[in-house]
Amino acid sequence: MSGIRVKICGLKRKKDVENCLELKVDILGFVVEYPLHVPWNLRRDEAAALVRMVHPPQQSCIVTGGTPDKIIDLALYLRPSLVQLHYRETIEETVRIAAELQKHHIGVIKAIPPAKEERISQFGTADIKAVVKMLCQTGIRALLVDPRMPANASAAGMRPDISLCRKIIGLSSKPIIIAGGINAENVAAIIRQTGACCIDVMTGVERRPGVKDKNLLIRLLEASRRPFLLVSGFPFYEERRNLQI
Numbered sequence: 001m002s003g004i005r006v007k008i009c010g011l012k013r014k015k016d017v018e019n020c021l022e023l024k025v026d027i028l029g030f031v032v033e034y035p036l037h038v039p040w041n042l043r044r045d046e047a048a049a050l051v052r053m054v055h056p057p058q059q060s061c062i063v064t065g066g067t068p069d070k071i072i073d074l075a076l077y078l079r080p081s082l083v084q085l086h087y088r089e090t091i092e093e094t095v096r097i098a099a100e101l102q103k104h105h106i107g108v109i110k111a112i113p114p115a116k117e118e119r120i121s122q123f124g125t126a127d128i129k130a131v132v133k134m135l136c137q138t139g140i141r142a143l144l145v146d147p148r149m150p151a152n153a154s155a156a157g158m159r160p161d162i163s164l165c166r167k168i169i170g171l172s173s174k175p176i177i178i179a180g181g182i183n184a185e186n187v188a189a190i191i192r193q194t195g196a197c198c199i200d201v202m203t204g205v206e207r208r209p210g211v212k213d214k215n216l217l218i219r220l221l222e223a224s225r226r227p228f229l230l231v232s233g234f235p236f237y238e239e240r241r242n243l244q245i
Contacts, residue, residue: 010040039209107141
């Protein structure tokens with residue numbers, strides 16, 4: 001992928017997982033037992049067979065939320081490569097989950113909400129610099145910058161906050177994943193504008209929620225390779241692009 005890592009999320013069908021594996025998508029994401037109703041949600045028994053299809057070097061990731069006990073239990077049941085915390089987990093809960101799952105070689109990704117009130121609730125401060133520093137001192141593997149959060153979990157038409165993405169990428173010592181309405185038409189511009197090394201795509205390769213389109217997926221993967229040389233001018237890009245999630 002020429003340095004740009006791609007995560008395809010919201011996978012629900014075996015055929016879509018097979019397509020992602022064939023096309024060498026880096027990270028395959030499954031929304032499992034998310035606390036709110038979203039069209040991509042799977043039960044753990046539904047997710048189990050799909051997660052088992054993914055083998056190194058490709059990674060599986062479950063996107064979930066809730067209490068530490070529930071998340072840890074779910075992760076140990078499914079044994080994905082990664083767990084993405086995308087609900088209202090506090091810094092203390094994130095530390096506990098990451099420490100426990102690290103024992104089982106399962107990495108944790110934590111989403112940074114764009115809303116100030118959500119950051120205050122989860123981290124005790126709305127200040128981005130403080131939040132990034134706090135999270136980089138935990139045992140998590142990566143941070144996610146995503147306009148999607150509990151308040152708009154099923155919303156469509158969202159776009160990444162380019163300024164926020166650039167700021168967090170510049171501050172973080174850990175890999176940053178960016179998300180939000182990314183598709184084949186805008187991915188090159190978003191990578192150029194942010195210097196991102198990893199993108200997370202869900203609705204941008206769908207015909208309808210939970211049904212991926214292989215042609216859209218191919219176009220996205222092809223387009224994500226093009227801007228690589230152009231973003232290498234970012235002062236923080238070269239040292240970040242080889243960080244492994």
